[in-house]
Amino acid sequence: MPRRDGTGPMWWHGRFRGCGYRITAGREAILDTLMIADKHLSAEDIYNKIHNAYPAVGLTTVYRTLEILVTMNLVFKFDFGDGRARYELVEGSKKSHHHHHLVCKECNRIIEYTDFINDEIELLKKTEKGLSKKYNFEIISHIIQFYGICEKCKKKR
Amino acid sequence: MPRRDGTGPMWWHGRFRGCGYRITAGREAILDTLMIADKHLSAEDIYNKIHNAYPAVGLTTVYRTLEILVTMNLVFKFDFGDGRARYELVEGSKKSHHHHHLVCKECNRIIEYTDFINDEIELLKKTEKGLSKKYNFEIISHIIQFYGICEKCKKKR
DNA sequence: AATGTTGATGAAAATCATTTTCATTAACAG
DNA sequence: CTGTTAATGAAAATGATTTTCATCAACATT
Known part of the structure; x- marks a missing residue:
């Protein structure tokens, strides 16, 4: 084992x-x-x-x-x-959990977030199901990232 | 003008x-x-x-x-x-429309999809709102990609 | 445990998209 | 029309990743 x-x-x-x-x-x-x-x-x-x-x-x-x-x-x-x-x-390999990233376009800081995940997972499931049927595409993983300006960089301006 | x-x-x-x-x-x-x-x-x-x-x-x-x-x-x-x-x-600059991509891990083919977009847009709006407030992060754009195996590559196996 | 096959490895060289350098050109404000 | 200064091309530099190749080691078989 x-x-x-x-x-x-x-x-x-x-x-x-x-x-x-x-x-x-x-x-x-x-x-x-x-x-x-x-x-x-x-x-x-x-x-x-x-x-x-x-x-x-x-x-x-x-x-x-x-x-x-x-x-x-x-x-x-x-x-x-x-x-x-x-x-x-x-995710699922071990300790890791469902999460996505915010990427600051200015300083490249990465913020990992796990908020609003439940609705997201539900939507992803639905979307994956629909897409894999329509395009006969086997979906293995996905990526969601938001790009923008982080708190620190906003203050610097 | x-x-x-x-x-x-x-x-x-x-x-x-x-x-x-x-x-x-x-x-x-x-x-x-x-x-x-x-x-x-x-x-x-x-x-x-x-x-x-x-x-x-x-x-x-x-x-x-x-x-x-x-x-x-x-x-x-x-x-x-x-x-x-x-x-x-x-999106919004000109003719472009809200869409995302499926990426084949095998042949790197890219499929552009516009399906299931309405629910997605709604969720994105909600998520963006929540995230930008919680992390004080100004969201400018996002990316959603699904990775997997495309139809042709599945057949080749 | 010893051995052979074949995958795994490190070091150095190669690759290749992208960036930088620098001397020259051209946009556009006045 | 002219001066200032951003924009440009060509060539060199960069830097992450990949490949080459001779050597090493995992492990299936003995």
Whole structure:
């Protein structure tokens, strides 16, 4: 039985192996980092967090692992418009919860919000159902982002 | 009075000049292209479309103009995950209409949909109102995208 | 536990969209 | 018409991400 307290195989091992991928120290470190952070991180963020404990894991491996995780739909890749991608565990993978983001066009601050989620989930369900039928499109994930000016940047003006 | 039939100043001239920007042939060509296309284009798409009529307009100018237009909220910049940004006129600027996108994770095809928009608009309004009050965040635009597998890619499997 | 197959890896080089530099040109206010 | 200064193109720089390739290690099989 999969556990997540470090005493047994992690919840994702089976799925990983099932796809023909091997479990390596680097990959475990990357997944652990994503689970602990439970927040969007860039590839370099992850590399830095890992580097002390696993000096042998290079940035290339971080990119390669993230690509696999995104393909497997275990991780979602975000673009907040600042030229580098951010990654976070897909909702349901573990601790993560349904949320979306506000992106400040001025300072690029990201605000994660979980408000007004119930109505949103309901609408999303309905929309996904309708869209997947009409376009015969299998919907796996979605993104909702609001762009604007954050509190601090408004004051600066 | 601003017109859009080529017989007078375009609707955006005033706004452009008001921000201290000059009107140049290149900028007119870029805006025209976006208006005619009324669909997401990459910087290079625009460059190619313009190049015959305006060989003097370089790709750099396209990028620079697009950046201005995005800052002025006349144009929206999209990331569909294939490494190059797409641009389209903001809804309300001109012919464009409220719509969102389905993105195929496999072939990167983009499907533009306008279905189920009424409920969506209503929810968005409510959410935007709530969010801007709670976080004191001025919302200018939003993005909704669904990721998944398109019809053709499902069949290929 | 030893071994072979083959996926995984790091380092360095390559890629490629986008940005910056800089000397020249042109918009437009006066 | 003229001066000021923003806009421009070409070429170089940037910087995140990807690829190459020789080496290493996971793990299925013995």
